[in-house]
Amino acid sequence: MPRLNVMGELRAILESSLGGVPVRVDLPAERPGTVVVVRRCGGARQDPLIDSPQVEVIMWAPTEAKAEELAELVGDAMSRLPFVRGFCACEELEMRTDYDYLARSPRWYALYRLKTYQPKDCLLYTSPSPRDAHESR
Numbered sequence: 001m002p003r004l005n006v007m008g009e010l011r012a013i014l015e016s017s018l019g020g021v022p023v024r025v026d027l028p029a030e031r032p033g034t035v036v037v038v039r040r041c042g043g044a045r046q047d048p049l050i051d052s053p054q055v056e057v058i059m060w061a062p063t064e065a066k067a068e069e070l071a072e073l074v075g076d077a078m079s080r081l082p083f084v085r086g087f088c089a090c091e092e093l094e095m096r097t098d099y100d101y102l103a104r105s106p107r108w109y110a111l112y113r114l115k116t117y118q119p120k121d122c123l124l125y126t127s128p129s130p131r132d133a134h135e136s137r
């Protein structure tokens with residue numbers, strides 16, 4: 001059974017929550033002043049239905065204050081993940097400033113443990129209970 005495309009789903013969710021900030025799965029050679037990178041960095045499938053990925057989110061911005069603001073927006077979006085698009089749990093393991101000395105740029109780092117499932121369309125059919133059948137007569 002295929003796993004949920006965690007990085008693709010997170011990219012879409014974060015892009016819609018961050019008001020135009022580019023969200024990537026890798027850092028482009030020409031890094032924009034503000035960018036978010038999402039990467040699966042660990043975790044494992046628990047069973048055929050449930051996956052438990054660990055995901056790191058790295059956020060760059062022109063100033064420390066803007067990077068921290070971006071980190072707060074990411075944290076808010078991640079906290080709304082449960083029961084959206086295949087996510088059933090999200091635990092923040094780490095959130096910290098992480099200055100990028102190579103790029104000489106403010107950067108924040110976050111680490112999350114997720115639980116995901118592969119959403120499927122299904123119809124739930126329940127037959128009428130004896131009480132319901134009696135009331136409908």
